[in-house]
Amino acid sequence: MKTINVMVEGGKASLAPPLGPALGPLGLDSNAIVKAINDKTKAFNGMQVPVNIIIEGKSFEIEVGTPTTASLIKNELGLKEPVKEEPNVKGKKIIGNLTIQQVKKIAEMKFDSMLSKTLESAEKQVIGTCASLGVTIEGKPAKQFMKELKEGKARLT
Template identity: 45%
Template sequence: MPTKSIKIVVEGGNAKPGPPLGPTLSQLGLNVGEVVKKINEATSQFKGMTVPITIEIDTSTKKYEIKVGVPTTTSLLLKTVGAEAPSGDPEHKKIGNLKMEQIIDVAIKKKPQLTAKTLKAAVKSILGTARSIGITVEGKDPKMVVKEVEQGKYDDLLTKYEQKWNEVEG
């Protein structure tokens, strides 16, 4: 059974039948409207975020499967902080502040895509992204918070979330 994979990034719950998706799907003989509707249903919980998806198509039977990835770290952080876009000047212009629990939550959601082996390492990675887009954490520059994580300040909190981290495939 010949299969074809289409990888594309769409806005959660708002995929459009236009290019590049529509023409590609119609070339493969699929009902573009139906596929787009299913993509929008599958990505609806990520409204307003960019979401990677893969469509696996059996070219002989025209059966397909939609696999939804996890939005980018930037998208997850922006949604969590309630901002539309990253700061153009993260050093001087902040777009919001998050609690450490929110950073841990983003780290857990991103686990399947991260190379981090531990929750602590994942949190430090997420803090780096937060800093680069103008988000403070616990009212501080995320670079300071990384130092505090390394010093063990958040060990009790991280231990509380270890179980959740370990339950996620990755």
């Protein structure tokens, strides 16, 4: 049994690297594998999705993980293009704003694949990713929102 782990764009996998070179030497129907991956990931169109291809003999099975938290945040904001930092500009560029409900929605989508024990801690992980991306929460910088949470000045409900 062999497992191949790759990140593909939802619904748009192809035989280009990294998939093609990994599948080529195995002697399987690579086009059938790519079609199966695209069928299973089409709901995540435009997002990077982790995919495991489990190969046993001449048969294969496709397991699809959830997209990264950053991909879910960008999708929620409607961003399609990668965000580029501006040179010689101090501080994070603000790329968008999420509501508490959107943070909760993303945390619920990722909860099963996170190490968080509670939904609240998963929401805090999402807020941490927002800080890295330059996304505000309810109009406030994510780090400030997190500080207000700890002080009891803000709530996640």
